[in-house]
Amino acid sequence: MSSNSKIPSLKAINELVIKFANVNGTGSASANNMFAKAIFRMGIPVTPKNIFPSNIQGLPTWYEVRISEKGYQGRRDGIDLMVAVNPQSMAKDVQAVRPGGYFFYDSTRPLDIRYVRDDIHYIGVPLTDICRQEYTDPRQRQLFKNVIYIGALAALLNIEFTVLSDLVGDQFKGKQKLIAPNIHALELGYQYANKHFSCPLDIRVERRDLVQDQILTTGNNATGLGAVYAGATVAAWYPITPSTSVVEAFDKYASRLRIDAGTGQKNYAIVQAEDELSAIGMVIGAAWNGARSFTATSGPGISLMSEFLGLAYFAEVPAVLINVQRAGPSTGMPTRTQQPDVLSCAYASHGDTKQVLLFPSTPKECFDLTAQAFDLTERLQTPVILMSDLDLGMNDHMCEPFTWDDAREYDRGKVLNAEQLDALTEKGERFGRYNDVDSDGICYRTYPGTHPTKGAFFTRGTSRDPYAVYSEDGDVYVDNVDRLNRKFNTAKQILPKPMLVLAKNANKKSDIGLIYYGTSDASANEALDNLAAKGVFIDGMRLLAFPFHQTVEQFINDHEQVFVIDQNRDGQMRTLLVNELDALPSKLIKLLSYDGMPITAMNICRQIEQRLFTENTSKKAANSASSSKGGK
Amino acid sequence: MTYLRPDFRHPDAPTNDLGYTSKDYEGALSTLCAGCGHDSISAALIQACFEMSIEPHQVAKISGIGCSSKTPTYFLGNSHGFNSVHGRMPSVTTGANLANRDLKYVGVSGDGDSASIGLGQFAHVVRRNLNMLYIVENNGCYGLTKGQMSATTDIDSVNKSGMVNEHQPIDLVNLALELGATFVARSFSGDKEQLVPLMKAAMSHRGFAFIDVVSPCVTFNNNAGSKKSYDFVREHNEATSALDFVPMKDEITTTYEQGSSQEVTLHDGSVIHLTKAIKGFDPCDRRAAIKAIKDHNERGEILTGLLYVDTDPTDLHDMYGTSCKPLNSLKEDVLCPGNATLQSINESFR
Ligand SMILES: Cc1ncc(C[n+]2csc(CCOP(=O)(O)OP(=O)(O)O)c2C)c(N)n1
Ligand code: SF4
Ligand SMILES: [Mg+2]
Numbered sequence: 001m002s003s004n005s006k007i008p009s010l011k012a013i014n015e016l017v018i019k020f021a022n023v024n025g026t027g028s029a030s031a032n033n034m035f036a037k038a039i040f041r042m043g044i045p046v047t048p049k050n051i052f053p054s055n056i057q058g059l060p061t062w063y064e065v066r067i068s069e070k071g072y073q074g075r076r077d078g079i080d081l082m083v084a085v086n087p088q089s090m091a092k093d094v095q096a097v098r099p100g101g102y103f104f105y106d107s108t109r110p111l112d113i114r115y116v117r118d119d120i121h122y123i124g125v126p127l128t129d130i131c132r133q134e135y136t137d138p139r140q141r142q143l144f145k146n147v148i149y150i151g152a153l154a155a156l157l158n159i160e161f162t163v164l165s166d167l168v169g170d171q172f173k174g175k176q177k178l179i180a181p182n183i184h185a186l187e188l189g190y191q192y193a194n195k196h197f198s199c200p201l202d203i204r205v206e207r208r209d210l211v212q213d214q215i216l217t218t219g220n221n222a223t224g225l226g227a228v229y230a231g232a233t234v235a236a237w238y239p240i241t242p243s244t245s246v247v248e249a250f251d252k253y254a255s256r257l258r259i260d261a262g263t264g265q266k267n268y269a270i271v272q273a274e275d276e277l278s279a280i281g282m283v284i285g286a287a288w289n290g291a292r293s294f295t296a297t298s299g300p301g302i303s304l305m306s307e308f309l310g311l312a313y314f315a316e317v318p319a320v321l322i323n324v325q326r327a328g329p330s331t332g333m334p335t336r337t338q339q340p341d342v343l344s345c346a347y348a349s350h351g352d353t354k355q356v357l358l359f360p361s362t363p364k365e366c367f368d369l370t371a372q373a374f375d376l377t378e379r380l381q382t383p384v385i386l387m388s389d390l391d392l393g394m395n396d397h398m399c400e401p402f403t404w405d406d407a408r409e410y411d412r413g414k415v416l417n418a419e420q421l422d423a424l425t426e427k428g429e430r431f432g433r434y435n436d437v438d439s440d441g442i443c444y445r446t447y448p449g450t451h452p453t454k455g456a457f458f459t460r461g462t463s464r465d466p467y468a469v470y471s472e473d474g475d476v477y478v479d480n481v482d483r484l485n486r487k488f489n490t491a492k493q494i495l496p497k498p499m500l501v502l503a504k505n506a507n508k509k510s511d512i513g514l515i516y517y518g519t520s521d522a523s524a525n526e527a528l529d530n531l532a533a534k535g536v537f538i539d540g541m542r543l544l545a546f547p548f549h550q551t552v553e554q555f556i557n558d559h560e561q562v563f564v565i566d567q568n569r570d571g572q573m574r575t576l577l578v579n580e581l582d583a584l585p586s587k588l589i590k591l592l593s594y595d596g597m598p599i600t601a602m603n604i605c606r607q608i609e610q611r612l613f614t615e616n617t618s619k620k621a622a623n624s625a626s627s628s629k630g631g632k
Numbered sequence: 633m634t635y636l637r638p639d640f641r642h643p644d645a646p647t648n649d650l651g652y653t654s655k656d657y658e659g660a661l662s663t664l665c666a667g668c669g670h671d672s673i674s675a676a677l678i679q680a681c682f683e684m685s686i687e688p689h690q691v692a693k694i695s696g697i698g699c700s701s702k703t704p705t706y707f708l709g710n711s712h713g714f715n716s717v718h719g720r721m722p723s724v725t726t727g728a729n730l731a732n733r734d735l736k737y738v739g740v741s742g743d744g745d746s747a748s749i750g751l752g753q754f755a756h757v758v759r760r761n762l763n764m765l766y767i768v769e770n771n772g773c774y775g776l777t778k779g780q781m782s783a784t785t786d787i788d789s790v791n792k793s794g795m796v797n798e799h800q801p802i803d804l805v806n807l808a809l810e811l812g813a814t815f816v817a818r819s820f821s822g823d824k825e826q827l828v829p830l831m832k833a834a835m836s837h838r839g840f841a842f843i844d845v846v847s848p849c850v851t852f853n854n855n856a857g858s859k860k861s862y863d864f865v866r867e868h869n870e871a872t873s874a875l876d877f878v879p880m881k882d883e884i885t886t887t888y889e890q891g892s893s894q895e896v897t898l899h900d901g902s903v904i905h906l907t908k909a910i911k912g913f914d915p916c917d918r919r920a921a922i923k924a925i926k927d928h929n930e931r932g933e934i935l936t937g938l939l940y941v942d943t944d945p946t947d948l949h950d951m952y953g954t955s956c957k958p959l960n961s962l963k964e965d966v967l968c969p970g971n972a973t974l975q976s977i978n979e980s981f982r
Contacts, residue, residue, distance in 0.1 A: 041982075215981035225977065231967035233959035234730045236723075253977075257969040265955040267966055269730045274756040278723040281716070281753070285727025288714060289692070289735075290960035293727060311717050401978040404971040410964060447960065448692040448712035448728070449735050456689060458705055460715040470660070470705060 007121060010080055010100040011202040014044050014069035017076050018153075020083045021093045022146075025057030028085070031146035032063040034171065035153065036396065038163045039067050040216050043208040047073040047522075049395045049598060054241070054335045060089040069208055073398060074523030075598040080203050081157075083149060085127070090115055102201065104149070104156075123197060125152050130188055144185040151189025158200035160207065161190060215363075215401050219392035220296075222363035223322055224249025225402070226370030227294055228257060231410050232320070234293035236271040236282035238301060241334055242390040243324035246296035276301035280308040280319065287318040288459060290415070290447035292374050294320035299341050300329055302348065309383055310349025313484070314461045316434075316445070318377035318413070321385045322370070324393040327596045336596025337390035339518055342572035345385050346546055351462070352481055356384045356491055357546040360392065361521035364399035369496070369544075378413035380491050381442060389567070391519045391598045414444045421446070421454040433457040434480060435466040441487030492547050500555070501525065501540035503532060510537045512612075513559035514591075515552075517543040517573060519598060520565040526601035531608065538563075538608070543573070548580055556583040563591045563608055567599055649685040657682045659709040663702070669821035669847030669862075670700050670769045674707040676824050677738070677767075680831035681708065684879060691736045692728055696721040696750060699776045700742035700769035700847070708738075719750025722757035725764055726948070732958040733949050736835055737764035744774045747783035747802045754804070758811040761839045763947040765831065768804055768842075769821070771849035772860035779852030790857030803929070805939060808842045809922050814945035815841035816921070818936045820865050821848065826937060829877040829904070833938065836879065838899040839945035846934065865934060872924070872937035873909035878902060898943055906938065915941055 018035075022028035029050075036048040047066045053059040066076050078098040084090050084105045091114065097103055099119040105111060107124025116122070127148055131141040154164055165183050172178040193199055223246045227235070237247045251270055258267040273279040279295045286293035297305065302323055312319050325341050327333035348355050358373055360366045370386055377384040416424075416431065424431055431454060434443050443466075446455035457468035464480070465471045503510040516524040521542055528540050541555045556562050556577070564574040571590035578585045591607050593599040645653040657678040662671050681691065688710035695701035697718035704713040716724045725739045746754045746768050757766070772789060774780040784804065785797040808816050815837040819827045827845065834841035846865050848854045854861045859868075873894070880901035896904040896915060906915065914920060921940040928935040955962070 213978075215978050217981040229968055229974070231962075231964065233962060233967065234727060236727065253969075257973065258967070260955060260966070263956070264953070266953050267955050267959070267962055269949075269952050269954050269959065271726065271730070271760075273723065274752055277720060278726075278753055278756065281720045281723025282727035282730070284716075285694070285714075285724035285729075286731040286960075287727070288724070289728040289731035291727075291731030293731070307717055308720065315714075401981075402974050404968070404974050406971050408964075446712075447732075449689055449732065452687060452689050453710055456710050456712050458713040458715065461717075 151186035155193035495545035698742035
């Protein structure tokens, strides 16, 4: 079977979605990565996404690559080309192809008649046969099959062969023996496709210069690297998808960049703890003792860490916690993305607690905000939680390159050394650990071991006076927790400010707003563009931190209706906004997606248009409603 | 209510090598019940630190939650202290120790804190051989929550309200030995003669030093029938040996009768002298220690004293190969790889 000329074909240059359907554990990941990287090296913006099961071997796994010269990096609905190498998922995969699109499959055996649609093109390459002829070792047959289909795609989609062969060279640097066989496998696929199909197809890529100096990496890699640059010396963690690669990245870079040249000793320590309770306890112990420390986890770990987070809030001990969010508890969806921990993190723990949250949306922001998190946690003497998610953490994203200002000094916050303690005594002042001398809610602390007779204090949860003396007096308690509120007001001023994206209709002020955060960013921006093209002008605001800056309330007040994008079922960010601000709840409309897949611009547009349309026809009868239809 | 001691100093109070009096090692006034075993343990710790001339601020005191875990407020007032959460003292101490390997760490816990809610953290801190003194103030009950039975309550032990324990107890000492602890001792809050030198030896040990101190709760578990009452423990304990601790810098002045004593030299050069030992008991034999403890248990006896010591242990920093300089003292110059390196890392993402 091959391309059928009677079926209308999709036509697109550099605006495509290609999806690979594989079996996990078969080595497809590195071949698929090579595909995405090749597009990137041809100067075309690309966003790959892994869709994988909670399993090591044998279950279906997908890799979805969006190519967009317009630079849109969100997921896009509809598949232009499906590379279907997994018979298990083929029935579903064939349905996902857009009319006029292409279905690439292994034609060693004839395609099951049930998978034949009359509105798409079929491209059969006998991958298994080619491998059987070329290789004797079963593992090689398996691995090279992946490389062969990449070669075929190069011909079909017009990917420059030299770019691919260079990538092979990079990938196997130091394993020279593997280069030639891999290039040969690429050639096998390339030649087969050229011989049997009219290459390239009507959907294809062409070199551009749109990538410039950008980089392609995962959020977790960036986070781990950010922690190295921020001077983290203690990492304590317990393995959990999708956060595991944060500490792995920290380890990878620290073991290269943090070894004492003279002694070979490590200027860092990584503990794989017995559980998350222990991991956060270690982080708190280390930070109390003056080291920059962090942990990385996901939802279940957050639940376990909750008691300690409350202690750290009240005892005012720094801690950096990376939460790479995933969908729900236990088995089922742990390898799917969501933003489901907004509330459990914002109000983590018992008692009157709240926590500082940061919301990165690109690897560059993972790097920058992680580094900033260490400054913030020490400045504010309270935990800071970086709210990443599976999509950001585990998928490659294109972003600006990382930079570091070599003149930058870490902000270690208000810490007194021995000389400063002596100077206090000379001035006749008494050191008080919880004495708000600067009236910003943040007091001075000392590290253990600072001074033989001064500055020691006892750290505990609630109930101590400004001099850290135990007290169960209600007034003393109230003074202290009110000061903690003062500290959170200070936090609002120093946390990263929200980003405003004003609608481009110069003639008229927009009265509709869209609030979003984290990985909804790319699709939100695309949706705003698409809606503007239809004459629907909406102002956007991307949140970067909690507690909210005053401009967030201002933004809501300035608009009649504000959609709030949440990648969770309950509209958690909307709840947080309602709870924290004096904004009218009826103005805030939930815009949700929670099926475990990254949200798409199309989904956002659909929900907004639906709402605006029903509202117009029902003459604003929906004024009271605050909910809207969930994600697909 | 605050309980600060009056700042009065006796002019003739003896001083130690650093010029401190024992008062410099005290803390706030205790708020525990009069006669609580825990207060005697605090007093022993004050004496041990004073006599060893430890700089008070070079110690960090960390605890969980319980009457026992409150005690760090009542000793070493010039040291930083951290009353953390129930059962999690080991993790906080691990983090603190990783941040600064130069301080001495004293962890205080209770039998509820360590043998129930914190059993997991207890097991793992043993495995890591964290350099610290870990004291369990073991009263066989939950003092602070008013006397419930704990996991160390002995079988058939009767508590104040007449309840008889039918569950198997967890013996933390045996557990520690099984898990590879490198210094293990048991003592009694009412036996300062034994407890003080044990504490000194434990603080000189380079690794995890565990002392289970039977410490009667006078309010909830000191009745007849309780196996953690003063009377019961006094009558039923047998020491592995008497012991004397000679710090590394001191000369040995006492003379011991030939063949009657055993010397154990610790990693830092200090020496433990063991006299009047139970026949054939060797504190460097882990298996023998486990057996002796079990044999005593079967006879309804409590074996106290130094039970096991490994004189050349590998602590967590050794295992990790961490810097000799405390991690918390490192600055940007060694921690931050700089922009040039970052630019070459960027290259790997293109
Ligand atoms: C998570 C949690 N659960 C329960 C408690 C209540 N609690 C406080 S102290 C304690 C038991 C303490 O027993 P132990 O460690 O033996 O100390 P003791 O008071 O006997 O010295 C309990 C259960 C708590 N503080 N935290
Ligand atoms: S209740 Fe028991 S353990 Fe607590 S202070 Fe009183 S005597 Fe000590
Ligand atoms: Mg107890």
